[in-house]
Amino acid sequence: MIRNHRRLLSLPFILSLLILLVACGGTTQQQPRPTPTPTITPGEQLLRKVANTLNSAKTVHGVFNLQLSGGNMNGKLSFELWNETPNKHRSVVLQSSVAEIPGGSVSVSDGKRIWQYDPNKKIVYTGPVQENQNGTGSTGGGSQQLLNLVQSIFTRSDGTLKSSSATVNGHPAYDVYIVPQGSAGAKGASAFNYEGDIFIDKETQLPVQVKLNVQGMGNITLDLPKLDLNQTIAPNTFTFTTPTGAKEEPLKQGNTDGGDSMTLKQASAQAGYHLLSIPSSQSKYTLQGINALGAPGNQIYTLNYNKGSLSFTIAEGKPLANLPANGGKSISLRGTTATISSENGTTTLAWTEKGIGIRLTGALSNNQAVGIANLLA
Numbered sequence: 001m002i003r004n005h006r007r008l009l010s011l012p013f014i015l016s017l018l019i020l021l022v023a024c025g026g027t028t029q030q031q032p033r034p035t036p037t038p039t040i041t042p043g044e045q046l047l048r049k050v051a052n053t054l055n056s057a058k059t060v061h062g063v064f065n066l067q068l069s070g071g072n073m074n075g076k077l078s079f080e081l082w083n084e085t086p087n088k089h090r091s092v093v094l095q096s097s098v099a100e101i102p103g104g105s106v107s108v109s110d111g112k113r114i115w116q117y118d119p120n121k122k123i124v125y126t127g128p129v130q131e132n133q134n135g136t137g138s139t140g141g142g143s144q145q146l147l148n149l150v151q152s153i154f155t156r157s158d159g160t161l162k163s164s165s166a167t168v169n170g171h172p173a174y175d176v177y178i179v180p181q182g183s184a185g186a187k188g189a190s191a192f193n194y195e196g197d198i199f200i201d202k203e204t205q206l207p208v209q210v211k212l213n214v215q216g217m218g219n220i221t222l223d224l225p226k227l228d229l230n231q232t233i234a235p236n237t238f239t240f241t242t243p244t245g246a247k248e249e250p251l252k253q254g255n256t257d258g259g260d261s262m263t264l265k266q267a268s269a270q271a272g273y274h275l276l277s278i279p280s281s282q283s284k285y286t287l288q289g290i291n292a293l294g295a296p297g298n299q300i301y302t303l304n305y306n307k308g309s310l311s312f313t314i315a316e317g318k319p320l321a322n323l324p325a326n327g328g329k330s331i332s333l334r335g336t337t338a339t340i341s342s343e344n345g346t347t348t349l350a351w352t353e354k355g356i357g358i359r360l361t362g363a364l365s366n367n368q369a370v371g372i373a374n375l376l377a
Helices: 012-025 042-056 142-155 264-271 366-375
Strands: 059-069 075-084 088-096 106-109 113-118 123-128 157-168 171-180 194-201 207-214 218-229 247-250 286-293 300-307 310-317 329-333 336-343 346-353 356-362
Touching: 042 142, 042 157, 042 171, 042 194, 142 157, 142 207, 157 194, 171 207, 264 286, 264 300, 329 366, 336 366, 346 366, 356 366
Parallel strands: 123 247
Antiparallel strands: 059 075, 059 218, 075 088, 088 106, 106 113, 113 123, 157 171, 171 194, 194 207, 207 218, 286 300, 300 310, 310 356, 329 336, 336 346, 346 356
């Protein structure tokens, strides 16, 4: 179920979180991972069991509490979501300490149409569900993106059972230490670099907390105080009525799957401003695709590049502009001041240019990152 909702991110803050995770990870076209060993550890058995349970669920109803700290973004966000296969969803922001995403923000899809309500602007962005190349409706939403992230962590991590006697919010739980698949055997096998702990309720066999340290991002804590699967959801949950005084505007849906990514011309036209890119004369660099996430006016665009076996991502957008820097070194770049930092082989170079935030991330040296940044035109 979860893997079918990968397209649209309606909540700007979750958008920023996920796009930075993508920036840490590049695209799915990474260097081949080493062949996994046939031995399945107890930790990996737990991860697989949870992933199978989540993927086979017909409905999901949960409350997610998200906290970011120690990186360029800091804040708390709580939202409730309802999800029903194959393509219905609703998410409501309950509380937020982040100005970009106020409480009361709503994203709804009935499988045929999408509504995204921004209470600050009093605008409902709405449009028909787009179909991808496989015929799957691209309803998406911040809730689905977060579910995708949770699911991908369970399916793409190597796990070690750290404790069978942990306790989270009064729940006896398993504590599974996780790293990306293949990272133990080959450093840099996965460019989405993270480590942390997943806590699995011993009674329900469902996650109750995820704690991650993500390179270039900081610390992420995700609490799941409520997560109910396969319970009946009232049909009117997936309907939406425009609030009094709000106006409707068309929803521009940028593709977010690397297989259906936009061209540079399409992305620039949708953005309404020039997207910096590596000139085509630099033939050693290959643009693999461009992905867009976010509601109109809040999109972030990621340009995914390869140069031989080297992969890196350039993320650009107004939500990334003038973010406070925590750590790193200040350098002069392109007539402004940038921040560069490296951790466990991943380098992040961030700056703001003409009101647009730009973040270059990959397994690069500082000199390589600066050299690529200076190529952009």
